[in-house]
Structure formats: structure tokens, C-alpha cells
Amino acid sequence: MADPLLAFFTLMDGQGGTVVKEAPKFDLDLYIQNYRGRTRFDRLFLVGRSSVPLCIDALKAAIAEAKRGRDPQRYREAVDCLRIAAPNEPEAQFDYAWLDGVEASNRNETHRLTAELKGYKNNLIKESVRMGNEDLGKHLESIGDLNGAAEAYSRMRPDVSTPKHIVDVGKHLVRVALQRREWSMVNAHLAKMGGIQGQDDEKVLQPYLAITQGIAYLGQEQYLEAASSFLAADSGIPSTTYNEIASANDVAVYGGLLALASMERKALQSSVLDNSTFRTLLELEPHIRRAVTQFVNGRYSACIATLEAHKADYMLDIYLQKHISAIYSKIRSKCIVQYLIPFSCVTLDTMNAAFGHPDQPTAIEDELVAMIRGGSLKARINTIDRLVTTVSADPRGSLQASALKTAQNYEKQAIDRLRRMGLAAADLELKGQKKTGQHALGAGNELMYDESILA
């Protein structure tokens, strides 16, 4: 069993995928129960391809999930993976009968819906055209033709007549765009949904909008905006309104982690810990809450340790996976910066004890160097006496320097302008030649230029 697994993950690694060796803390079945819709397969498949301990279970679950749907392509992908990872499992064999059946019925259904839609169009009944497009879109989405689905859904837009329709179109398009990882499209679709009137609808819709917006920002690496979006999600609305995208637990994790990575200490206290709407969500993920509290209280190494303990979980999340190392390193840099603020000088050994790995005594030094070079840390290192000295701001000195510089610049600019006025007055500007009258360059003597103009 071990060898095919090893081969599989070597392959995944080679394809640029993420491989997580540690066992995550969640239970796969309970985890997947939080979701509905196509995201279930996507999540299972991702866990299967990334997590070593859960690989086979997750892939099997993914195959079962695929067979419940009508998307033959997903089934093939999942089975292909399982065949490499565990060739002896019964699920590793293609169910050709099922595949053929599904493909044939998909074709028929597509045909039928397209024909129906054509009929509606001929009858010019707006509502029917809209519904026809919606049905076609849903069908195409379920068989995995996301491109076609997006087209069908956007064809619904001219025929909408009520606010609810607009919301429906928007949700469909956002869902498809999320699956296709088109983050800016998500933003565009959300913007169109934003201005909808109607009190009750808006409240129910609020967490959905906030969460999808957050995920879109996350995908575009705009962490602060993403954090603000997640933190604004209303916890009073049941997660069923958005669980085809993410679960309530996810929201707590996304919001907490991103806030840690992007917000200042005061902002963390006020908008995460003291935020009554978000607190309910945060209670679902107590360790995130603990990490934030530890950061705010200045216990940085404890905060990092808490986060490290749950890293495997986050590495297996469909939206976080790509960003988790960037987020973690941001949190870490912030911890180091915050740690150094009260001191003017810290020994490297103390820093190492607080943040380093016991087996790599010089790692912290390299990290500090990288942070100083990147501009996130204002300090200098003394490698001989093993000290980190923070650079104190010198407002008087910098003011003096900038005043002198301004004065000198003024002088330089004044001269430059006088010179330009002089040139203009003497009619000496370089003029473009309309004709191609290029003269030959002075032969041999590089100092002899002629008016060779490169227009």
C-alpha cells in the first residue's frame, strides 16, 4: 500500500501540488457534511490529492460523490488518482456502464433543454426564456461545462423582472466564477447584486455577499479587504444560505487568520474579539480565537504555536491552501515586529528562543535579514555580539535632512527653469524634422555630431 501512495504523492509534488503529511484534526465525514453542492466534490478531491493520511478515504468519498452527480469528467479524474494511489481498491476500476449511461443522458438532456429554450424564445415569453436559460445553466454546471453554464446564466440577465431574479442570476454566476477561480469576475457579479432593495432579502443575503466577496479578495491576495469582508458576515443567518460556498467554521478561520495577518493590534481587539456578530462564528473555532487573544496579549510564541498546530487543517482548505504560507509568514513577521517594539536591543538567542526552531539556531537570523531587506522590520543585526538593534526614529535628523534637500532641490529647479526659459527664448528647442533629411555623421570623429534626428 505504501509504495503506490508514495508514487502518487511524488507525482502530485512534481505537478506543483501541495502535500500535507501531518494528519489534520478534523473528521472527514463531519467536515464534508457542512457543505452541499459541487463544492463537496472539489473539497474531497483536494483533500485526496494533498493529505497523505486521508488520501484514500477522501478519494473514495470523492468517487462516491462524483457518482451521485452527473459529471463524468470529475469521476474520471478521481478514479485516475485512486488508480495510482491505491490500485487494489474496488473503486479504482472504471464503472464504464455508469459512465456511458451518464454521458448519453447528459447529451440528451442538453439537447432537450436547448430545444426547449429555442421554443421559448420563439414564443417571446420573457419568464419562460429566463427559466429555460436557468435550467440549461444548472444542467451544464452539473455536468461540468462551466463555460457553457456561465454563458447560459448571463443570458438570464436581460429577462429578469424581480429583485429575487437578480439575486438568483448573481448567485449562479458567482458560484460558477468561484469554481473557475475567476476572482475579479466574482467581484463584478457581486457589485451587480449589491444595490438590491428589499429589507428581508438583504438580511438573508448579507453573509453570502460578505463571504463570497471575502473569498474573491483572498484569491487576489488582498488580505486586509478580505478580512474586513469576512468579519462583516452576519452570524445570525443560518449557514445553509451560503454552504454551497463555505461553512460557518470556514468563515471563522478565514476571518480570524486574515485579520491576524493584516490588522494592527488595536484593530484586532475591536473588530475581531469585541465584534459581537463575528464572535458567534469565532466560537466555532476556539483555537483561532485563542491565537488572536494570544497575539493581542503579546504572547507571540504561543500564538505561533497555536497556529502551527492547526496548519495541516488549513492546508487542506480549498481556498486557503495557496495562501496559507504567505499568511503564516505575514503573521510571523508581525509577531517579530511587535515583539521588538518595546526593546532597543535584543540578543539573537532570545529571539531564537521565542520564535526559532531549536534544531536550526541560525534560521531566525536569516529570517530577520529577509524581513529587514523587505522593509517590514526596522532593525539592524550585529552578528558578532549576536544582537538585534532596533533603529530608532530620529525625527529631528530626518527633518533637517529633508529641509536641506528641499532647499537644494528648489535651487536646482529654479536654475533648470531659468535655463529652459533661456532655451525657449532663444528658440533653441530641438525640433522634429518633417523631412527625412538625415545627414551623415562626422566620419571617424565621435565628437562630431550632426543633427541626425531620430524622429
Add this chain to the structure above:
Amino acid sequence: MDQYASVILAFPDGQDLSDVEYHRAARQHVQKIEKLVKDAADFGSQAAQLLEHIDPAVNSISYLAVLGGILQRERAPQTNITLLTSITRFLMTFDARQIRYAGTAFSNLLGFVGEGSLLPASVAVDLLATAILRIDPTGSMLTSHHLPLVRLALLTDSIEPALPVIEKDIVFFPGVRGSGDSRHLCDLQLSPSEYITPESGLTGKLKSSVVLQYDLLVAKCFIKRRAWQQAFDALERVISYPIKDQACSKIMTEAYNKWVLVGLLLNGKAPTLPTSVAASTRKAYSILGKPYTSIAEAFDLKTAEALKGEFESLGPQFWAEEGNLGLMNYVLAHYQRWMIVNLQKTYTKISLDHVRRLTQSAETGKELGTEAELLALLEDMTSGGMLNGRVEPAVGEKPAHLVFLAPAEELSEAGFATQMLQTAQRIKELGPIVKATNERLATTREYVRFLAREQKGGSKSIADFVGFDTQVEDEDLMTGIMTGH
């Protein structure tokens, strides 16, 4: 002989003349003396003797005219030692006020000297520079003698004596039309732009290419002297030269290439184009200066290998053809120095071994082989003032290491005030130039026409002349005027 002397010594006659009288007398004297030199049959035989009797500092016009006469007749002036001595004496001592009336003859003389064959190059350069500054002590006016001077200085590598001239900020250029000034040339209050004109003969007319060449050659002089800041400023003057109709000259692109390299040497990073450079020019630079921008990018990337690769992909041949091989080699040699200087942003003390591993030489693309090589480099840097630090030898457990010293202590309040006052003073000194420029511009044909239309009550013309009053604060004041929006 005596009939000569009576004419020659007639002006100035020692009386204290008013400007009007002086003007008339000088004019007449110039005509007389020219006629004398041209028509006198036995002038050739008498001339040398005449010179001995004239004091160039007192009877400058006469002395110059006689000199001119001799030079015209002399076949081999470079062997005539007396003549050369006379020229030298004259150029060192002449009366600048008188010479304003004999501009053409003076320009001819400078032309002879500027050819470089008459006198030893270093003497010629010195004489030219002295003469130019005697005519215009402010040095703020570009004349047709500047270019021969700097060319001669550069070609013969005698830059030192030219420095007083090429270090001056130039703001006036000959060729302003319409300045119908009623004041007399001899008026000592005149700004140089008013008496150094093609009409007075003290300068010829200039073309834009001459101005460009002048600044480029000045930059080359400073590059030779390793005066990077001054070279950079001169090159910046060339690349931001005002243009019309999207023009771009080859001199400008060549200057751009050098400007990039000098910027790297000066600041250790790629320079940014000044805002006054027009968009079309930027485009031309980015296309034609591609190899150089690539070099700058590689320099900023902070890997020696990238820089070396960029240099070698085109080969020394290419850089030599561009005339920039020397600069390029300098850039490569300086790369590691800048890396070491940049280390002080990160470290206060660092072991030599560490320095050696962290920095690479762009000449070899590798780290320095031994600590001794590094020590020599550091020694060179600290003594040259590039690096503010010292090397501590190994003691006990501590390895040999480099200590970066803190940047210069902040200025005392008094020191700061002095520096600010100095700058303020320099800006105040620009006052006369501003006044002169203002007067100059106020008499240009365009402005007069504008005023006339204003008085008739026409208001549409305002758009044609970007208002001097309304947009003075505008960053792009000049570009607006130059392109005539």
C-alpha cells in the same frame, strides 16, 4: 610709427566718460583702428614693434586689432614666440568693457586659440577659460566658444583648467530676437545676455545640437574626473532638453545611456527620469537604451551573476562600439562595493567571512576568493569615503569583522542654520538672472504681440500664452510654454 601711435593710443583717453560718450568714442575708435590696420601699407613691418608699446590692459581694442592684423599676415604663427606671448598676455589682462565693442575680432582670436594648434593644449584651454570668464564673470551665458573649449579640453585631457567654466550653471543662450534695448554695450549693469550677442560679435549663433553637444562633452569631462554627481547633472540636462514635435536627437539617446550608467555609479540604483522628459522621448529612450535599462535592472536585482550575464550577452565589443566600455567596467567593479554599502542597512557588525559570502563581484560573478582580497577592497572603500566603517581584527573567539559606523551625527542647530542660509543665499543670487530673464522675455515679439492684443481687449489670446501669473505654481510650467499649448 607715430601716426599709428596717435590712433592706437587715442582710446581710451583717460577721461572719465559717461556711458553715452564712451559708447560713441569706442565705436569711432573701432572703425578707425580697423581702417588703419587694413589700409596701412607698412603695417606688417611695424606691427611687432607696435605691440611692445601698447598695454593690452589699457588699450585693449587697439592691441586686439594689431594682433588680428598680424595673425592674418603671419604664415606660421605657431613658431612666432613673440606673437604667442602677446596673445597670452592679451587674453589674461584685456579690459572686458572695451572688448564688447570689438567682439568679432575677439571671437576670431579665440577661434585661433581654440583650434589647438597654436599653443600647447593646456595653455590654450586655460586661456580660453580665462577669456570667457573675463568677458562674462558670471559664466551663465553659453557662447560659441564654449564648445571648442570643452572639446579641446576633453581631447587633450586637460580638463582641470576648463573647470571654472564648465562648472557654471548656464541659463542664457544667444539668439533672442526682438530685444531692442536702448542701453549701451558699455553699461556695466548689463546682464551678460545683453552684450554677448551675435550682433556684438562676442558669440556666434548657436544651434540646439551645439547646446546638446556642449553638455554631453561636459559630462564626459566629469566622467573622466570621476565626478559622478556633476556628470549626472550634465547628462540630465541633455536628456531633459526641451523638444518640439516629438523630436529626439542621437546625442540625447547617447546621453541617456551614459546617464543610466553614471546613475548606477552615483546612487547604486537605477535613476528615474526627471518629470520634464516628454512621453515621446521616454519612449525613444526605452527602445534605444534597452541594453542599458537591462543593465540597470540587473544591478537592482542584487545578483552579480545577472549583471555579469547582461554584460556578457552583448560582449565587450558592443560596449566598446558604444563608447561606454570604460564606464561599463567601472559599473561592474563598483557593483560589489554597493552591495557592501547596502549591508549596513541590515547589519551593524558583520564578520568578514560573512561579507565575503554575501557579496559577489560582478567582474567574475563569484565571491571574492580570499579574505585578503576583501580586506583590500574594504580598505579602498573606507579611504575613498564610500564606506563609513572600520575593520576589527580577530580577537579571541570573535572573528575579524567589519563595523559599520553610524552616519554622521546630526547637525547642530547652528550648523543647520548655516547650511540653510547658504542655500538661501545661493537662491537669492539668482535674483539678477531672474530679472534679466524677465526683461528678456518681456521684450520678445510673442509677448509684445500678446500685450498688444490684451490692450485691445481681446481675451482669447490667453490660451495661447500659458499665463505666467496664473500657473507659476504649476510643476510643468516650462513644458507648457515650450510646446506652446
